[in-house]
Amino acid sequence: MTAYQAAGVDIEAGKQATELMARAVQATYTPAVLAGMGAFAGCIDLGQALAAYREPVLVASTDGVGTKTLVAARLGRFTSVGQDLVYHCVNDLLVQGARPLFFMDYVAAARLDAQQAADVVRGVAEACRSVGCVLLGGETAEMPQVYQEGAFDLAGTMVGLVEKADILPRSVAAGDLVLALPSTGLHTNGYSLARRLVEPLGYTACPPELDGQMIGEALLAIHRPYLLEVERLREAVDLRALAHITGGGVYDNLPRVLPAALGALIRRGTWKEPGIFGLLCRLGALSTREAFHTLNMGLGMLVIVRPEDAVEALDTLPALRQVGELVEWDGAGERVRVLE
């Protein structure tokens, strides 16, 4: 054992993880990748990618998956959180109108389990591949005394491109409609609250709200990427704005794409809320305000369209629901109101 190993860091474990994940990572490469794994920095030739753009704008988002990693660790399933992370970033880029180009991941733990780290990165790589994104690089770090034993963190940065004239959001107005694409569950937010609430039942319980599914399964439901649906929608209608409902819920995220004088009404009951939300509301006796400020409540991605485009939009995407509308807001009271 070297002195460094005695200090809790094993360089060889890092190397082993890298070997285990190499094939999945390299499967995301395109001919544009000039330097990938092993290089000090990944290199991607912009030539071909830029050919499609007149005025290219780079778009970037950094995210983590929160304490969903703890649920993954408890259930011993490490691949799906990798997918969650990528899809979360895909959706954030989408809100600006951008498509993914490449991704960089960061996995850290108190002690690096080579197989588990490789499983996480395999999930990242598979998700990248499914959306045509190169996994260009990343970092695995072993940090004893920073992380708790058995816990890990997972974060990443996605970089994409958008034509300058196509950047979202565009101008929106009172009377524009709020449509919603469904979430699969919590996606990547609210896990600290959810884990505390389900603790007395355990992850293998099947409460009535979940129709026979185990709590652990419902909590690990994979973050849904909206790239393909939104691209179809953009071809069909004049899409004005998108809002990805993440930490802070609809209250905090919808206003991020609205001008100062606008708010929104959201009419509960116009979309189906996955059972996990009903369960959490019951266990925590959550008020509407608390629920919609912490959880997405089934609203994965909000889509703003002009009223005259609603029928075409709803016809284009069967999963889409009309859930509310934009209204004038004078700065007093709640900017987003959820009507029961």
Added chain:
Amino acid sequence: MTAYQAAGVDIEAGKQATELMARAVQATYTPAVLAGMGAFAGCIDLGQALAAYREPVLVASTDGVGTKTLVAARLGRFTSVGQDLVYHCVNDLLVQGARPLFFMDYVAAARLDAQQAADVVRGVAEACRSVGCVLLGGETAEMPQVYQEGAFDLAGTMVGLVEKADILPRSVAAGDLVLALPSTGLHTNGYSLARRLVEPLGYTACPPELDGQMIGEALLAIHRPYLLEVERLREAVDLRALAHITGGGVYDNLPRVLPAALGALIRRGTWKEPGIFGLLCRLGALSTREAFHTLNMGLGMLVIVRPEDAVEALDTLPALRQVGELVEWDGAGERVRVLE
């Protein structure tokens, strides 16, 4: 207190941190920034940046600062690790010949202290500004049960540009010389070992190797960015390759830019090793192999040049030292040999 706060997550603390860091972040913006803080994803207009390139290649690197965060937390100094992170990434991009364009940071802790998170990001922003890099976005995460109380992690991704024809490394050959730019100390690697070794002395001790400096100060010495020096060098001589000496030391990092049939001799005593390395070698009775496999030992950035360019290179940068040469390597024995 909301249910979410009871679960250990305070959305308001995150908002407060964001407000505290806003001015420093926005000071890094250029007119090319189309969307920054508050947006779902940062947007940067490529138009002006690309005007300088015939065949632009995007270069990206993700890094952390390891358990240097624990030293920072113990000393209550949170700004310099932000600088460390940026400079680490600057140097990694430099190895590929690239200049920084923008940066994305990630700060996570068990409990988010708004002031501390803002101090970290202020360090990130100041360092970005000093190298002409936009701090385009980031994420702060509060993850109870993942992080240990009082500890935090800091990681980031830098994206830059390089002209395709200028990508490093270029071809190198046996007989090429290895020059070195000095490190200020451990930079961002080896902290788990270093912290364990200095524990019995404490961070306020002033052992003889440090010439009156306290251990804590020596450990927090800021990672040195080599951007300006390397740019001057590239103008003066035909620079063949660079190797940033990070985790794994000279043994692991120099081979990353060498073809398979080449190794290197490094002649100890040809450069000045900062006192912190002598201290750690004494406290841990580290072998040469262990020391140079874990620590940079004063070799911050290695620079490979043709023998005929050595004089010009050394004249251009007074801090540069000739520390070794490339040699043929037949696959047997150590690929990098450190001669005492």
